[in-house]
Amino acid sequence: MPSIHEFTTWEPLLRLLHAQHAERLAVPGGYVTGQISRGGWSVPLRRKSPPPGRAAQIEDMQDEYDAVERVRTALADSGLAAISFVTEAAPAGGAVLHLLEPGPAVEPGIGGPYPGSILLVEDAVAEPWRRLPEPVDGAAPDPAADPALLERTLRERLPDAIGATEAEIAAVEDRLGIPLPEELKVLYRVTRARREDWGSKYEKADQVFDAVGCELFSLDGLYIADASSRRCPWQFAAMEAVVTPPDAAVQGVVGSPGWIVFGDNGGGDRLAVDLTPGPRGHTGQIILLSHEENIGAELLAASLTGLVLDGESEGEGRRHRREQPAVAHVNIRGVSSVQAAAHPALEVLSIGVWEGEPVSLAPVVGLPRLRTLSAYPGTLADPLEITELKGLEYLKLGPEEWRVLLDADAVPRSMLAAGITVHGERHPLPVADLADELLALWDRPGITRTTAEGSL
Structure with a gap:
């Protein structure tokens, strides 16, 4: 070949x-x-x-x-x-x-020929991927959590199941680096959910699904859903913000060292035991990590006992999507102006399709948490105002705006990654050249080009 x-x-x-x-x-x-x-x-x-x-x-x-x-x-x-x-x-x-x-x-x-995000600092990740859950004083298990009742119920539903030994459970705890909560230990003492234990009897897997309420992973399949397990391209990751309101049961983080994934809902979404709950949550609550979301989780049940006995409860949504004050989308259908988006808590500012005059960034200069700016081509009155935004980690602009910054030697050196927005159709080679100019400022390897010619 x-x-x-x-x-x-x-x-x-x-x-x-x-x-x-x-x-x-x-x-x-x-x-x-x-x-x-x-x-x-x-x-x-x-x-x-x-x-x-x-x-x-x-x-x-x-x-x-x-x-x-x-x-x-x-x-x-x-x-x-x-x-x-x-x-x-x-x-x-x-x-x-x-x-x-x-x-x-x-x-x-x-979906196109243009470069994705330009990684200026090796192994750097967006700010939400660096965030750990906050300690919550007084966090405790749900009062209705009952390991003994959970074990009796599971043994009644799965009388022939093969359970894990204490040595097998201890080995998983060593691998994960965290003790398993008692309810999870009870679950695997009843069934270790190994396919080889079921042989060709596929109805055994259905029995476990009906008994527990999910596709249960084997004991060896447990893993920690920390931020590194939830990979996301920079251009999307930089637009997220961690928000955990005071009344939230689940913290709005990307991942947590206390999220132990033990199953799947059959549609690619993962179930986890949450040992780092939000201010109104319970230690050991059951949460759902959607495969369609980059951040946060949905509360399913206050405990594993509750999930098995009562099924999913009416919990809070996957995310507290508050456009403001942490994330603001200024466009013809969103926030009305940069001035309206300005807030001390603003982290992400996206300026999209705009029918009015190009906008000034003056209202957001000096905001302490602003780390991401994405501006659609032609929307900025003066791209050099970007030099006043001292804490930028991610900047996405059109080719003309990047040209202004490069020619003025004004590209913010605080950045970890960058993006180029192409409006309409442009020849990919000049766009790749622009990306290489940015990479060269950080001494990063450029885009590799190969040219070949032949007869058709």
Whole structure:
């Protein structure tokens, strides 16, 4: 198999692209671009519509599928997660292919050829991922938690289950570095939930689901849902804020050393025992970590006893989504102005699509907690006002705004990561050049480029 950098690897895909976009590529400066990753691809090819009444199938796009799979195989062989490409018409006929590899200091773009977040400081994570739960004075188990009743109930529901030994439980505690709460120990003393214990009797797994209320992990499958277990691209992570109101049962953190995951709801959401509850919560309460959320959790039951005996209770929502004061979205449908967003607690300011005059950042200068600014291209009256924001960790701007800061040698050096917002269609190579300029300021490795040319 040719390597990912060889023209022959891409030739079938380039034939399709150049055939469909012949007029565009014939114009001086014309190009076609896309992205391919191990998990999917985004290439500008028109597909045939399936016959009426039938869903689209691979056969309807077989040429595209085969051409892309050739590239994805080479991508996997190279050890790369994703690659972007630009193709142009060669002066003497054929095609020119430009390949862009993000490298270790750039996250892959999402659904397009442009770079994702630019990682200026190695291994740095967004502020919410550095936050630990706050100690809560007086936190205690729910009064209705009853390990003895829990054990009797589970043994009645699972009379033939094989339970874990005390040595097996102790080994898990050593691995996790934390003692298991008594209710969780009781659960695994009744059943260790190992697939090999059930053999081919799949109804045994259904019995456990019905008895406990979730797809129970085996004892060896328990893990701590700390912040590192909840990975998130910088461009989303930087826009989050940890908020735990005084009446919250669950702390609004990304993860906690006291969240012990023990099961799944069958839809990809994880159940955990919470040993670090919010101000109105209970130690040992059961929470749900949604796979669609980056931060926070939903209260399911005040205890494992309550979950098993009574099922899910009416708990609080997954998050206390308060746009203000910690996070403000200034746009035509959100917060009305930067002035209205200004608050001592403001951490994240996003300036989106705006119909009025470009805005000034003067109202938020000096705010002690402001760490993220994302401004849609053309929305800032004076990009150099950014130099007055002393605590920025993440800054996302359009290419023109970045150009102003770079030319003035005014890029904030407090940043840990950065992003480039591309409005409309732009040639990816100048955008990659801009990303490399930012990376060079921190002596970080740039985007790798490869150019190949061949006949079609």
